[in-house]
Amino acid sequence: MPWPSRKRSQAATEDKKKPETKQAKHESHEESAMESSKPAEKSSGKVVKKEASSGGQGSKQTYSHWLLKSEPESRFEKGADVKFSIEDLKAEPNQTACWDGIRNYQARNFMRDMKLGQEAFFYHSNCKDPGIVGITKIVKEFYPDHTQFDEKDPHYDSSSSKEKPKWSMVDVQFVRMTKRFIALSELKAHHQEHKESGGPLKNMLLFSRHRLSIQPLTKEEFEFILTLEEKPR
DNA sequence: GCCAACGTTGGC
DNA sequence: GCCAACGTTGGC
Numbered sequence: 001m002p003w004p005s006r007k008r009s010q011a012a013t014e015d016k017k018k019p020e021t022k023q024a025k026h027e028s029h030e031e032s033a034m035e036s037s038k039p040a041e042k043s044s045g046k047v048v049k050k051e052a053s054s055g056g057q058g059s060k061q062t063y064s065h066w067l068l069k070s071e072p073e074s075r076f077e078k079g080a081d082v083k084f085s086i087e088d089l090k091a092e093p094n095q096t097a098c099w100d101g102i103r104n105y106q107a108r109n110f111m112r113d114m115k116l117g118q119e120a121f122f123y124h125s126n127c128k129d130p131g132i133v134g135i136t137k138i139v140k141e142f143y144p145d146h147t148q149f150d151e152k153d154p155h156y157d158s159s160s161s162k163e164k165p166k167w168s169m170v171d172v173q174f175v176r177m178t179k180r181f182i183a184l185s186e187l188k189a190h191h192q193e194h195k196e197s198g199g200p201l202k203n204m205l206l207f208s209r210h211r212l213s214i215q216p217l218t219k220e221e222f223e224f225i226l227t228l229e230e231k232p233r
Numbered sequence: 234g235c236c237a238a239c240g241t242t243g244g245c
Numbered sequence: 246g247c248c249a250a251c252g253t254t255g256g257c
Contacts, residue, residue, distance in 0.1 A: 069255090104240080126255050184256075210238060211254045 016170065027050065063113065063216030066120035068099065068136065068172065074125045078154035086122045086134045086177065097222035098147045099214075101155040105166060107214040111170050114138045120172060121217070121225065123206075131183035140171035179229040186233060187225070199225035 054174035060097040064117075072085030090098050092210040102108050114120075115138060122134040160166035187206060195201040205212060217225075 071255095106240090130256070210256085211240070213254085 021070065040117045048101055061109075064115075064116060064118055064219055065217040065222035066110070066118065066138075067123050067132070067215045067217055068120045069125040069213040069215075071126045072124045075126065080154045086174070088133075089122065089136065089172070089174050096139055098140075098145075098169050098170040098171050098173055100147045101153075101215065102145065102169065103155055103157070104211075105215070108168055110212075110214045110216055111168055111215070112142045113176075114141060114170050116141055116158055117172075119175065119222070121178075121222075122174075125213075129181065129183065131181055131185075131187070132178055134177045135175040136172040137175050138170055139173040142168040142170050145169040181209050182225060182231070183233075186228065190224075190228075 038085075056100065070084045070086075071082055072087075074081050074083045076082070083155055083158060090149045099111065102111060103111070118138045120136050120138065121132045122136050123132050124130055144162075145155075145167040147155045147167065148157040148160045148167045149162060151158075155167075156165060184206070187201065187204065191197065191204050191207050194200060200218075201224060203220055204217070205215045
């Protein structure tokens, strides 16, 4: 299936290295056709621009901040460990990694909307303590995910081709750890409260698109979460 | 390990 | 294009 979560090593960043490998989840589909046609896509695309939360009523608001899920604990997928914690990111050259292995159209489309310099929360998922642990920034906009062409990679996609790559990835660089761990449970409590009060987390996708490993955040959502850093829980 | 949510596949 | 079956994500 499609899904993704993770990313992995290598970074192409400035130096152009080639990518390495990594993974995330995988799966496949067909390209463009799918893109346009599948449900996920459409929703995603649109969501991105419009919705938004605050503000935007009809207009299209563009997301400028993101949340990236990654699994900090070992888990094997087709023989490969998908573990990639924020500590792993910090250990990469330039503290930068390519976010490969994303095999979900909605998540892929969000990656394609990511712009240089935008920030993303690094979220630990499928682990003992799920929540936000740090902040990263986009240091390379989308380009083909090399793992789709590698038959030995868990995320190989035989339906994709170098001429028409189906899957994309971006490079992200570690910025800093959040001042404290911001647990999913804490975000959820605010989310529920905000649903009634109309607060900034009322529409946070973390609670409605459970399976989306790459999520857009509005500026208001991002900033509200940053204020949580300052308050001891 | 269980299970709810939800995306994908594939028959028709 | 609908929809049931299936598979995956990911919290608990």
